Amino acid sequence: MYFLMSSNELILENLLERRDLNLTMLKHLDFELMMDPTEKEILDIKILQTDTVNQLKKIEQEIAFLTSKKSQNKRVYQTPFIENTMQDELGKNLIHVKQIFAKSYEGNSHIQEVIPTEISKKFQIDLKDLKHLHDFALKNPIYHNHYEQEIDGILCTVYEGDINDYWLNSIKHGSSCQPFYPTWIMSAFIMTLLAKKLGYSELVDIGSGDGRIAYCGNIVGLNSHSIEIDDVLVELQNIICTSTKQNFNPICYDALEFDYSSLNLKNPIFFIGGLAQMGGDVLATSIIDKINSIENLKKDTGIVFAGTNTKRQLSENLENGGWSSLIEKHDLKVIDTVSLPTIWTFDQDVETPYIYTEFK
Template sequence: MIEQLAKNIVSLKKEFEKTYDGKSQMQEIIPVSTSESFSIKQQDLELLHQFATKNPIYYNSYESTIDNTKCIVYEGDINKYWLNSIQHDASNAPFSPTWIMSAYVTTLMTKNLGYSEVIDIGSGDGRIAFCAKVLDMEAYSVELDEQLVDLQKLLVTTLDFHPFCSNATTFDYASLNLNHPVFFIGGLAQMGGVALATGVIDKIQPHDFWKK
């Protein structure tokens, strides 16, 4: 079911790329309602739309039917967040968000694998952690950039995914009392992403949850 959902999202993305004629720097789509191709709980879809609607990176939205699926297209601009995110000495990647639907499917797969918590490292606007909360998992986001964490704080009024402004390689993960977590680590290899992942792994290895 999850694999087919992922394939359907990829197909929808490709069709959208063919037909989109706007000028927005970034854009993404979310289906309006559950369907045979997108068998997602309606409540979950509505929460994903709330995330996009409240998120200040999006400045416009409109309804469009793409490959027989009624969707909302969200158009946005991340320039100021992108520029600010690369100014930190410890930054390992500029802010470049994954699609909300991709984040949802990723966390859905995580839940299906039996994990109980999601820790999103380099979380940007917190969408992976948010999607984990949509799916009734516990979630925490760790982001170095203060401006992005302030953005996340605008979004936790819908679902609290516990944003932390911190360097992920020094963060105290023991304070979260984790049981069976999965870590999503965002970083580019050419900007030190490997060092970030290694630093986080070194930090969490002594803890019991690592051995489960």
């Protein structure tokens, strides 16, 4: 028996994954039909059903073609490494949408971001999750306007807002390691999907801002905690928890001082809210020391760092988004990386790399 990873095998795995996604989507559409939709919603659901069934037929044909070719091959295959995961696809498609949107944006709002309005071939997301993402933006006072726009053939909702006052508040704390700048809501969602896929069951968002990563953790089924030093931001998180009915456990505390053993964590993933050279390294070092001090925790713990691909923000090299020396120093291993749009990279051609690590 020997290992063979042909391009056909990779295509086949990708097709099987897409078939599963489409089948899941059909189940959700059935579910939506039972939820007493309006006539307009019924029409939209039926259109999506037809679209999904047509896609499924095409996928099935391609699978049949490839498997018949494969059965003629006498060699024994092992399951190949699947590079093209759902998170990769979503991430790539989101970056594409962001880059087109950023070039054409003519508004003058302080911050802006995009969420697909509906499920499509490029954004095959659980419909309930998608609704929750919009709910977060609609109920979040930092956004004052939204409108629909077709971007590269995908109907999207653009949310415009202002974080100036929150930003100012967040820098007034003595041990603040980084001011408030949010990632995109869609990016937070993709990051938490990946955390779930990697097998974590709890999420701790360190320096959580308005709580979007913990919120998304909650909707994908991770038991989430949200630690933020700024009381005004935590008040904002509490408002969002109440109005969206998603309790992602906001805690107003200096993350450098917090007692993490009080959370009784089993296999958590920590998201560090800050770039390495701008204070994030202080947060990260403190969290790693605290994880080390809790018995048996580190073997099942993940840590995610927000990196940068922009040279001017760093004196260090760009490997692992500027986190290489900390990763090396604390004996961490990189297990995945995903690049995603954030508010602070809106006007740049590069995105923010999120580096997923675990202890060796």
